[in-house]
Amino acid sequence: GAVVSQHPSRVICKSGTSVKIECRSLDFQATTMFWYRQFPKQSLMLMATSNEGSKATYEQGVEKDKFLINHASLTLSTLTVTSAHPEDSSFYICSARADRGRWDTQYFGPGTRLTVL
Amino acid sequence: AQKVTQAQTEISVVEKEDVTLDCVYETRDTTYYLFWYKQPPSGELVFLIRRNSFDEQNEISGRYSWNFQKSTSSFNFTITASQVVDSAVYFCARIDQTGANNLFFGTGTRLTVIP
Numbered sequence: 316g317a318v319v320s321q322h323p324s325r326v327i328c329k330s331g332t333s334v335k336i337e338c339r340s341l342d343f344q345a346t347t348m349f350w351y352r353q354f355p356k357q358s359l360m361l362m363a364t365s366n367e368g369s370k371a372t373y374e375q376g377v378e379k380d381k382f383l384i385n386h387a388s389l390t391l392s393t394l395t396v397t398s399a400h401p402e403d404s405s406f407y408i409c410s411a412r413a414d415r416g417r418w419d420t421q422y423f424g425p426g427t428r429l430t431v432l
Numbered sequence: 433a434q435k436v437t438q439a440q441t442e443i444s445v446v447e448k449e450d451v452t453l454d455c456v457y458e459t460r461d462t463t464y465y466l467f468w469y470k471q472p473p474s475g476e477l478v479f480l481i482r483r484n485s486f487d488e489q490n491e492i493s494g495r496y497s498w499n500f501q502k503s504t505s506s507f508n509f510t511i512t513a514s515q516v517v518d519s520a521v522y523f524c525a526r527i528d529q530t531g532a533n534n535l536f537f538g539t540g541t542r543l544t545v546i547p
Binding site for chain 1: 542
């Protein structure tokens with residue numbers, strides 16, 4: 316149980332295009348989902364927290380107009396990187412916390428590797 | 433700042449050696465959880481252990497063991513008789529009960545096990 320999927324697993328796009336990444340909780344409902352970014356050889360940094368039906372909370376330094384997050388249902392959150400540029404190339408990982416689940420437990424997706432040419 | 437520090441950036445050991453990965457954390461909370469994750473080259477995070485702040489018992493799981501010392505704010509991870517498949521980046525992380533319950537990751541330790 317507690318499986319989180321991400322789609323796509325890998326995407327290559329041209330500079331200036333927008334890319335959408337989906338994060339789904341497959342066998343549980345997730346009130347809260349988290350988006351992390353990981354640059355090569357670095358740690359995971361929290362970008363934003365999304366709660367179903369409300370606006371996402373962005374961490375300091377993360378541009379909300381560039382990284383659009385939508386959490387329209389209890390099983391799906393999307394991250395759209397708008398007008399992507401090479402510096403946005405990174406590994407994006409989502410996690411989900413189960414509705415009525417433990418506050419300390421997040422289930423991670425397998426990640427999406429974004430390369431912007 | 434309430435940090436999670438993994439001072440060892442990279443470690444190389446020869447297969448069958450034991451290796452300990454260090455983790456030191458800072459927190460103002462009395463209730464928190466500590467974690468270790470493994471990230472192999474594929475990138476997917478593999479959960480290894482969760483330990484709450486009130487449980488200082490050491491834990492052993494096969495070749496893995498963890499030493500939680502609240503007095504020194506450390507949660508070290510030891511791999512016994514290392515294997516090539518243990519080669520990965522290992523992250524220590526912390527989550528506090530108060531606030532947003534966000535997970536804070538350390539900078540990671542890259543372990544290379546040489547055959």
